[in-house]
Amino acid sequence: xxxxxxxxxxxxxxxxxxxxxxxxxxxxxxxxxxxxxxxxxxxxxxxxxxxxxxxxxxxxxxxxxxxxxxxxxxxxxxxxxxxxxxxxxxxxxxxxxxxxxxxxxxxxxxxxxxxxxxxxxxxxxxxxxxxxxxxxxxxxxxxxxxxxxxxxxxxxxxxxxxxxxxxxxxxxxxxxxxxxxxxxxxxxxxxxxxxxxxxxxxxxxxxxxxxxxxxxxxxxxxxxxxxxxxxxxxxxxxxxxxx
Numbered sequence: 681x682x683x684x685x686x687x688x689x690x691x692x693x694x695x696x697x698x699x700x701x702x703x704x705x706x707x708x709x710x711x712x713x714x715x716x717x718x719x720x721x722x723x724x725x726x727x728x729x730x731x732x733x734x735x736x737x738x739x740x741x742x743x744x745x746x747x748x749x750x751x752x753x754x755x756x757x758x759x760x761x762x763x764x765x766x767x768x769x770x771x772x773x774x775x776x777x778x779x780x781x782x783x784x785x786x787x788x789x790x791x792x793x794x795x796x797x798x799x800x801x802x803x804x805x806x807x808x809x810x811x812x813x814x815x816x817x818x819x820x821x822x823x824x825x826x827x828x829x830x831x832x833x834x835x836x837x838x839x840x841x842x843x844x845x846x847x848x849x850x851x852x853x854x855x856x857x858x859x860x861x862x863x864x865x866x867x868x869x870x871x872x873x874x875x876x877x878x879x880x881x882x883x884x885x886x887x888x889x890x891x892x893x894x895x896x897x898x899x900x901x902x903x904x905x906x907x908x909x910x911x912x913x914x915x916x917x918x919x920x921x922x923x
Contacts, residue, residue: 753792
């Protein structure tokens with residue numbers, strides 16, 4: 681025996697399955713009406729999105745409030761109304777476009793207050809040109825307006841600096857003379873060593889000749905002592921000994 685709750689659940693399941701199995705067809709006229717309705721709704725939505733995008737804030741309610749505040753604003757008085765749209769959730773990175781927009785907003789606020797906020801930029805008026813006589817007159821007037829110098833003239837400081845640099849030049853000259861004398865002493869010593877070496881090389885010839893004569897005399901005496909002198913060929917014997 682089944683309960684009424686289970687019967688109702690089975691009936692709902694059958695109805696769903698039947699609705700899924702059944703394929704419904706619509707007439708052509710009904711399809712055209714639905715397409716027209718969807719296209720109209722899409723166009724209306726796109727119009728709303730474009731209007732919201734064209735505004736600075738992106739909120740129609742805020743824009744309506746700003747328009748109302750503009751309508752009740754009084755020219756020449758600052759009453760605290762919000763007369764421009766605020767950009768919500770947008771960051772300003774500056775640049776030329778942002779600067780121009782701020783200038784336009786400032787001009788609009790100034791116009792609503794009744795004040796002239798016109799800023800003259802370069803190129804509005806030509807540069808002033810003066811003649812030579814007028815230039816000389818203006819320069820003479822400017823120089824005449826310069827007050828006379830008051831206070832110390834710095835003459836003592838100039839004298840101290842002059843004396844200081846004179847002492848420095850004398851010190852430098854003394855050191856230069858010392859370096860020159862040191863160089864001359866070094867060169868004189870070097871020349872002395874070089875001259876001694878030259879004299880030694882020149883005198884070496886005479887020394888070698890005297891040494892050779894002395895050795896020959898010693899050899900002759902040795903030959904005589906050995907009895908080689910009786911043969912009468914002392915020079916040949918000495919030559920053979922030398923070889």
